[in-house]
Amino acid sequence: MLRSTLALFIALACVPAAADTLLLNARIHTLDAAVPEAQALAWDEAGRILAVGDSAALQQQFPAAQRLDAGGRSVLPGLTDAHGHVLGLGLSLLNADLRGTASKAEVLARLRAHAQQLPPDSWLLGRGWDQNDWPEKVFPTAADLDAAFPDRPVYLSRIDGHASWANSAALRRAARDLDGDWQPEGGRIERRDGKASGVLVDAAMDLLDGAVPKPDAALKRKAYALAFDKLLAAGLTGVHDAGVSLDDLAVLRELADAGKLPLRLYTMADADGPALDALCRDGLYAHAGGRLQMRAVKLYVDGALGSRGAALKADYSDDAGNRGLLVTSPQAFRRSVEKAQRCKVQVATHAIGDRGNELVLDTYAAVLGAQAKSDHRWRVEHAQIVAVPDIARFARLGLIASMQPTHATSDMPWVQARIGRARLPGAYAWRRFLDAGVPLALGSDFPVEQFSPLLGLYAAVTRQDLSGQPARGWLPDQRLKMVEALRGFSLGAAYAGFAEARLGSIAAGKTADLTVLDSDVFLIRPGEIPSAKVAATLVDGRFMYGALPPPR
Numbered sequence: 001m002l003r004s005t006l007a008l009f010i011a012l013a014c015v016p017a018a019a020d021t022l023l024l025n026a027r028i029h030t031l032d033a034a035v036p037e038a039q040a041l042a043w044d045e046a047g048r049i050l051a052v053g054d055s056a057a058l059q060q061q062f063p064a065a066q067r068l069d070a071g072g073r074s075v076l077p078g079l080t081d082a083h084g085h086v087l088g089l090g091l092s093l094l095n096a097d098l099r100g101t102a103s104k105a106e107v108l109a110r111l112r113a114h115a116q117q118l119p120p121d122s123w124l125l126g127r128g129w130d131q132n133d134w135p136e137k138v139f140p141t142a143a144d145l146d147a148a149f150p151d152r153p154v155y156l157s158r159i160d161g162h163a164s165w166a167n168s169a170a171l172r173r174a175a176r177d178l179d180g181d182w183q184p185e186g187g188r189i190e191r192r193d194g195k196a197s198g199v200l201v202d203a204a205m206d207l208l209d210g211a212v213p214k215p216d217a218a219l220k221r222k223a224y225a226l227a228f229d230k231l232l233a234a235g236l237t238g239v240h241d242a243g244v245s246l247d248d249l250a251v252l253r254e255l256a257d258a259g260k261l262p263l264r265l266y267t268m269a270d271a272d273g274p275a276l277d278a279l280c281r282d283g284l285y286a287h288a289g290g291r292l293q294m295r296a297v298k299l300y301v302d303g304a305l306g307s308r309g310a311a312l313k314a315d316y317s318d319d320a321g322n323r324g325l326l327v328t329s330p331q332a333f334r335r336s337v338e339k340a341q342r343c344k345v346q347v348a349t350h351a352i353g354d355r356g357n358e359l360v361l362d363t364y365a366a367v368l369g370a371q372a373k374s375d376h377r378w379r380v381e382h383a384q385i386v387a388v389p390d391i392a393r394f395a396r397l398g399l400i401a402s403m404q405p406t407h408a409t410s411d412m413p414w415v416q417a418r419i420g421r422a423r424l425p426g427a428y429a430w431r432r433f434l435d436a437g438v439p440l441a442l443g444s445d446f447p448v449e450q451f452s453p454l455l456g457l458y459a460a461v462t463r464q465d466l467s468g469q470p471a472r473g474w475l476p477d478q479r480l481k482m483v484e485a486l487r488g489f490s491l492g493a494a495y496a497g498f499a500e501a502r503l504g505s506i507a508a509g510k511t512a513d514l515t516v517l518d519s520d521v522f523l524i525r526p527g528e529i530p531s532a533k534v535a536a537t538l539v540d541g542r543f544m545y546g547a548l549p550p551p552r
Contacts, residue, residue, distance in 0.1 A: 020045040021541060022062050023548075024055045026070035027520055030506040031077055031483075031491055041075075043512040047540030051508055068548045073535050074520040076486065077505050078237030078513030079453040080493035083381055083402050083443035086241050086265065087248055088127075088161070089230065090223025091215060092447040096126030098156060099447075103134050104144050107156075112148060123213055124149060127157040127447065129165060132306055132414050139190055142168045142198030155212050160448050162304035163201045166208060171196055173211035186327040188309070202303040202327045220251045228262050232545035234452045235534040237513040238264035240402075240443065240497060242348065242381060243298040246274040249285070256292045262544045263537075264291045264513070266497040268298035268348055272336040280343035291539070295498070296346035298381070299336055300327050302356030305384060305411065305418055310353030312385070317420035324353050333359070337367045346498075348379035348402065354387045354426065361393050372397050379441070379496060382407070383433070385419060386426040395437040400496045402441045403430060405459035405485070406449040412463075412474040424475060430460065431478040441496035442488030453489050457521060458529040460485035468527055482522055512541035516548070 021043055028038040030052060040055040042062050051058055059067075096114035101107045107129055115124050131139055145154050145167035153170035157163075171178060178189050178196035187203030189196050200208060215223065231239060244252070244267040255261045269275035276297045279285065284295040303309020303325045308316055311324040328336070333349075340347045347364070351357045360380055368376065379400045384407060394401060408428035415427060426432075434440055442460065444451055458464075460480045463473035473479055480488070494504030502511050516536040521529055536546035 020066060021068060022058060022065035023068045023070055023075070024059065025072055026075045026516075027072065028052065028075040028506060029077075029486070029520075029522065031487060032505045032507040034507070038506075041506060041512075043541040045541075047512045047542065049506065049508055049510050049512050052506055070516065070548060073548075074517045074522075075506070076515045076517065076521075077490040078503065078537070078539065079235050079489045079515045080238035080240070080264070080497075080503070081231075081236055081443040081446065081451065081453060081456075081489070082240045082441035082493040082496055083242050083404060084239045084446045084451060085161075085243065085448075086227045086231070086239055087220060087223055087244075089447045089451060090220075090225070090227035092127050093226045093230070094219075094223060096124065096156070097128055098126050099128035099130075099159060101129060101133065104140055107140075108145070108148050111145075111154065115149070115152070120152075122152075123170070124152055124154045125156070125212070126154075127161075128159050129156055130159040130306060137414075139163075139197070139199045140165050141192075142166060142171055142196075145198070153211075155208065158304075158307060160304040160306050162309050163199055163307040164205045164208065165199050167198065170208065170211070171198065173208065175207045175210055178207065185329070186325055188325065201307050202309050202325050217247075217251050220248065221255065224251065224255060225260075231451060232263060232537045233534060234454075235515040235517070235537055235545075236263060236451070236453060237515065237537060237539050237544075238266065238493070238503070240441070240493065241265050241267040242350075242445075243268060243270040244275065244294065245270045246278055249275060249294060252292055253287065256287045256289050259289075261287075261289070261291045263539055264503075265293075266296070266499075267292070267294040268296040269294060269345070271299060272297070272332075272339065276336075276340065276343070276345065279345050280339065284345070296348050296379075297336075297340050299333065299340075299347065299349045301333060301349055301351045301359055302326055302353050305352055305415070308418070310385065311356040311359070312353045312419065313355045313358070313387070316418055318417045323355065326356070326359070330359055330363070334363050334367065337363055341367055346377055346379070348381050350381045352382045352384045354385045354390070354423065357383055357386045358390060361390055361397065364397055364399065365393070368397065374398070377496060377498065382445075384411075384428055385423060386429065388426045388429075388432065391426070391429065391432050391436050391438065394433065400439045400441055400492075401433045402443065402496060403428070403433070403488075404443050404445045404449060405430070405456045405480075406444055408463060408474065409459040409465050410449060412465075427475065429478050430480055434480070434484060439492055439495055440484075440488045441492045442485065443493070452530070453515075454521075454532055454534075455530055456489060457482070457485045458526060460488070461529075462526045464526075466530060486521070512538060514538040516546070
């Protein structure tokens with residue numbers, strides 16, 4: 001309910017005549033402690049917020065402004081996904097979508113349908129399979145694909161991107177013979193009787209990736225455009241793009257130069273490679289238009305839990321002798337972290353298992369040294385399984401936990417089987433991180449998960465699947481309050497991207513990035529959150545998706 005004092009409150013940053021647009025009749029959740037709720041806000045032609053407050057007062061203050069009627073809709077600070085893969089999403093929309101397949105037979109049916117759209121000699125690419133969703137819950141084989149596709153190469157990324165499934169026609173194109181008893185460093189070739197069976201985990205995928213056709217700039221532009229439309233329609237005004245190559249950044253720069261970048265991208269250089277070298281040589285990158293930058297690097301320590309590649313301190317509970325993979329050696333990882341520090345580049349590291357997270361903490365502590373209390377804002381991406389004592393180390397080192405709520409609700413059916421009951425207290429432990437004073441930046445890891453931030457908010461406050469199970473939520477003591485979850489997708493993400501002075505809340509002087517919903521997530525039942533409708537998405541005060549009634 002709006003506070004009565006709001007009728008008297010107006011935050012002004014400029015003279016009234018400069019106001020360009022006045023949004024009225026709204027239920028505004030600002031995340032600004034000075035005025036947490038409001039009915040109206042005004043912004044200028046540059047998209048800078050001029051005032052937030054009561055509708056009647058702002059109409060009097062800005063009589064010449066163009067007016068928009070929100071019709072009682074809910075207005076939130078522009079939502080940002082703090083960990084996604086924009087090009088990956090776009091390409092997944094162009095390739096076979098295997099998410100949600102309940103069996104290998106369903107995978108094959110989707111592949112056959114998609115193959116009908118392709119030239120006869122092209123590769124068949126897809127993403128999204130997850131053996132944990134199938135009755136047998138074991139990795140598939142090349143033979144499962146060969147009967148349907150004996151000649152066309154087939155290459156399918158697992159849902160988490162940390163394993164691939166290929167048919168024999170594709171395996172024959174590998175960089176070397178995959179049979180035998182050897183394993184690549186940081187990866188695993190699944191074999192039966194010494195023969196490669198068709199699944200490559202983590203670094204083993206590199207042995208085949210060189211043969212898989214790479215998208216050219218034209219295809220990337222098409223993929224980006226598809227992804228932008230989807231993300232804006234979901235209410236996202238920004239994404240932290242986790243792992244962008246120098247070539248990909250060049251395409252994004254072209255789009256930004258042409259005015260075709262409709263949302264904000266905080267990109268991270270993809271590992272210790274050409275993009276990081278460019279940052280070290282040329283300095284941190286920021287496009288003049290304000291919607292594209294690269295000042296961070298995404299490093300990788302371990303694999304994923306679903307493919308048993310996450311690095312654990314003890315064996316997997318359902319796979320004796322397996323403690324996962326370090327996809328980067330500790331020595332190489334430290335060298336990369338030291339390099340980034342020298343170049344004043346923010347470090348963000350993928351770490352999922354408790355051993356992987358411990359390695360990141362140990363390395364960060366050693367490299368930061370006395371600078372641990374500086375404003376470095378180094379990040380750990382995912383932090384899914386963390387030894388409980390290590391959570392306090394995140395706070396002591398001044399780290400940000402970049403976490404994805406829907407990972408918990410997707411993984412919960414099988415997590416205990418993977419890691420056992422004893423390790424559950426540190427599993428997807430958002431509440432423990434927050435209570436320890438660790439800033440949270442929330443996202444989805446799309447296209448691994450669905451990109452809708454509403455699904456993320458729902459998962460964060462319920463820890464339930466879309467059918468409302470389990471009834472009290474999975475590990476319910478780790479749920480977040482709605483305001484905490486919303487902060488993770490707004491102010492928390494802004495802080496993680498060094499942008500909290502401009503973004504993340506609705507206040508005078510900040511930028512008018514707004515997400516407008518038909519429903520108020522603070523008032524509706526939790527089960528209604530996923531079906532809430534996005535009415536409009538505004539970036540720099542301009543409608544990038546949807547509309548409101550015309551100005552009067």
